[in-house]
Amino acid sequence: MASSSSSTPLPNGPLKIAIIGFGPFAQFLAKTFVKQGHILTATSRSDYSLLCSQLGITFFRDMDDLMEAGGQVILLCTSILSLGDVIRSIPMGRLRMPLLFVDVLSVKEYPRDLLLRVLPEESDVLCTHPMFGPESGKEGWNGLPLVYEKVRIRDHALCDNYLGIFQAEGCRMVEMSCQEHDEMAAKSQFLAHTFGRILAEMGIKPTPMDTKGFQALLQLRDNTTKDSFDLYCGLFVRNKFARQELDKLDLAFKAVREKLLERTKDVELH
Amino acid sequence: MASSSSSTPLPNGPLKIAIIGFGPFAQFLAKTFVKQGHILTATSRSDYSLLCSQLGITFFRDMDDLMEAGGQVILLCTSILSLGDVIRSIPMGRLRMPLLFVDVLSVKEYPRDLLLRVLPEESDVLCTHPMFGPESGKEGWNGLPLVYEKVRIRDHALCDNYLGIFQAEGCRMVEMSCQEHDEMAAKSQFLAHTFGRILAEMGIKPTPMDTKGFQALLQLRDNTTKDSFDLYCGLFVRNKFARQELDKLDLAFKAVREKLLERTKDVELH
Ligand SMILES: NC(=O)c1ccc[n+]([C@@H]2O[C@H](COP(=O)([O-])OP(=O)(O)OC[C@H]3O[C@@H](n4cnc5c(N)ncnc54)[C@H](OP(=O)(O)O)[C@@H]3O)[C@@H](O)[C@H]2O)c1
Numbered sequence: 001m002a003s004s005s006s007s008t009p010l011p012n013g014p015l016k017i018a019i020i021g022f023g024p025f026a027q028f029l030a031k032t033f034v035k036q037g038h039i040l041t042a043t044s045r046s047d048y049s050l051l052c053s054q055l056g057i058t059f060f061r062d063m064d065d066l067m068e069a070g071g072q073v074i075l076l077c078t079s080i081l082s083l084g085d086v087i088r089s090i091p092m093g094r095l096r097m098p099l100l101f102v103d104v105l106s107v108k109e110y111p112r113d114l115l116l117r118v119l120p121e122e123s124d125v126l127c128t129h130p131m132f133g134p135e136s137g138k139e140g141w142n143g144l145p146l147v148y149e150k151v152r153i154r155d156h157a158l159c160d161n162y163l164g165i166f167q168a169e170g171c172r173m174v175e176m177s178c179q180e181h182d183e184m185a186a187k188s189q190f191l192a193h194t195f196g197r198i199l200a201e202m203g204i205k206p207t208p209m210d211t212k213g214f215q216a217l218l219q220l221r222d223n224t225t226k227d228s229f230d231l232y233c234g235l236f237v238r239n240k241f242a243r244q245e246l247d248k249l250d251l252a253f254k255a256v257r258e259k260l261l262e263r264t265k266d267v268e269l270h
Numbered sequence: 271m272a273s274s275s276s277s278t279p280l281p282n283g284p285l286k287i288a289i290i291g292f293g294p295f296a297q298f299l300a301k302t303f304v305k306q307g308h309i310l311t312a313t314s315r316s317d318y319s320l321l322c323s324q325l326g327i328t329f330f331r332d333m334d335d336l337m338e339a340g341g342q343v344i345l346l347c348t349s350i351l352s353l354g355d356v357i358r359s360i361p362m363g364r365l366r367m368p369l370l371f372v373d374v375l376s377v378k379e380y381p382r383d384l385l386l387r388v389l390p391e392e393s394d395v396l397c398t399h400p401m402f403g404p405e406s407g408k409e410g411w412n413g414l415p416l417v418y419e420k421v422r423i424r425d426h427a428l429c430d431n432y433l434g435i436f437q438a439e440g441c442r443m444v445e446m447s448c449q450e451h452d453e454m455a456a457k458s459q460f461l462a463h464t465f466g467r468i469l470a471e472m473g474i475k476p477t478p479m480d481t482k483g484f485q486a487l488l489q490l491r492d493n494t495t496k497d498s499f500d501l502y503c504g505l506f507v508r509n510k511f512a513r514q515e516l517d518k519l520d521l522a523f524k525a526v527r528e529k530l531l532e533r534t535k536d537v538e539l540h
């Protein structure tokens with residue numbers, strides 16, 4: 001596991017990062033950011049003052065105060081489905097330019113389009129998706145993919161400094177367009193979440209004779225349902241490629257079922 | 271990993287085991303049986319003379335010759351769907367009693383009923399299901415479950431000697447009725463195979479940004495499709511509890527889909 005401890009000097013000095021939305025994923029990221037020595041502020045719909053003070057992060061109940069406090073990077077960590085409302089609540093007039101906006105949403109075309117539409121033209125935009133979370137990244141981030149697109153970058157040094165946080169932890173840096181991301185994510189991550197949700201709906205339980213295959217399903221169910229149902233819905237509602245994967249799953253299930261029923265008929269006739 | 275090598279003396283001497291059906295699973299079991307020093311003979315629909323001579327096993331093309339050669343245990347390793355035909359081809363008149371019949375089928379009520387119906391009353395019957403195979407057991411059998419029911423046992427020493435093969439490898443010995451096995455297996459192993467087959471049908475592929483959840487699905491697909499499609503069909507056709515799990519999966523998928531579509535409508539109305 002590659003890791004930088006707070007004693008490693010930051011080659012480009014600490015970054016000042018303001019986090020909007022301090023839910024489970026922001027908390028998970030923030031611990032590593034703080035460990036690396038960056039200076040964090042945060043706001044959220046709910047009050048995380050206590051938790052933030054324990055982590056050494058300045059929490060503002062009010063978005064205006066967060067903007068007033070300044071920063072180089074604004075990190076958007078809200079749920080996929082609330083991003084629109086949250087973005088519209090940012091007092092754009094109070095932003096101190098130049099600024100880098102970064103999002104971490106698990107879909108990418110939607111925030112790219114939204115950010116380009118509503119943010120001031122002078123701000124830079126970096127769209128990212130760390131392909132891991134509190135469960136899969138709990139042993140460190142080494143080898144785990146960080147997908148990103150430099151959507152509108154003028155201050156390349158600042159952007160690279162931000163990406164450097166993930167590089168320093170050993171992430172596999174995967175640059176691709178937001179569209180490519182969404183196509184692939186629909187065929188991989190969305191599918192895995194869908195299987196996890198179906199297994200949860202079925203109420204599967206460990207037995208004294210679990211095979212390794214079934215153990216993998218139990219684990220998938222557990223990891224999937226640790227994420228909010230909102231996150232799962234966002235993967236579907238805000239990724240235009242997801243619907244077609246759901247339809248493919250439906251067809252595949254019907255095909256497998258059909259083969260089983262045909263075979264049963266064969267055996268009964270025999 | 272617990273393991274006995276051929277140099278470990280067998281506490282009760284070697285067993286003479288005649289295997290019927292020398293496909294992938296029988297080959298996998300046979301390697302460990304030989305390693306423990308047991309004496310094996312085999313027959314199968316196809317010719318495995320060469321492979322058997324390499325493994326130190328006497329192969330008979332003809333079932334009659336296998337019976338003539340004798341043995342204490344007859345191990346049934348054919349596919350689930352062919353067991354009926356294979357059993358009926360055994361020349362019962364030539365069996366040298368007393369004998370222990372053991373089966374390894376992945377369903378248990380079906381072979382129990384069949385064996386009790388067609389085998390001579392003087393023979394003992396042990397129904398087993400090793401809950402692992404060439405993939406999941408390739409690093410050894412330690413901790414992996416061996417499910418069994420002593421269906422009709424008079425020669426307890428012989429039965430315990432046979433079970434001792436699995437105990438010596440560190441298997442978790444799980445005694446339960448064939449019915450309990452089938453109920454649980456439908457909810458666990460059959461489900462895992464069904465997910466694996468659906469994923470194969472969908473043609474899922476690795477991406478440069480796989481999450482750990484999706485990697486688990488790729489692995490499940492690979493392991494499932496290494497088993498024959500016949501094996502998968504057998505899990506369904508010969509386990510009366512499987513149909514209801516398939517229906518539950520159908521309902522669960524519809525419920526998840528419904529939630530996604532409802533949420534999409536909410537977001538669009540908003
Ligand atoms: N969890 C992961 O493993 C993971 C991995 C990669 C990327 N992501 C992305 O990271 C983001 C956060 O994910 P998460 O796991 O923390 O859970 P989430 O349920 O997707 O988002 C929770 C966050 O959204 C905020 N929020 C939800 N509804 C809101 C509303 N109506 N108005 C204002 N704020 C609202 C919450 O604020 P309060 O807590 O203040 O209520 C909280 O900060 C998502 O975009 C997700 O796609 C997550």
Ligand SMILES: NC(=O)c1ccc[n+]([C@@H]2O[C@H](COP(=O)([O-])OP(=O)(O)OC[C@H]3O[C@@H](n4cnc5c(N)ncnc54)[C@H](OP(=O)(O)O)[C@@H]3O)[C@@H](O)[C@H]2O)c1
Nearest residue numbers: 291292293294295314315316348349350352375376403498
């Ligand atoms: N694979 C596993 O991981 C696993 C684990 C536990 C239990 N089992 C059980 O072990 C048994 C064997 O499984 P397997 O993986 O080797 O594959 P399988 O496809 O279930 O069975 C292959 C065996 O069945 C024989 N067979 C198939 N159709 C036949 C027919 N019409 N007439 C005569 N013989 C026929 C094959 O003979 P030929 O090869 O001579 O053609 C071969 O010996 C099955 O009952 C299975 O449920 C398997």
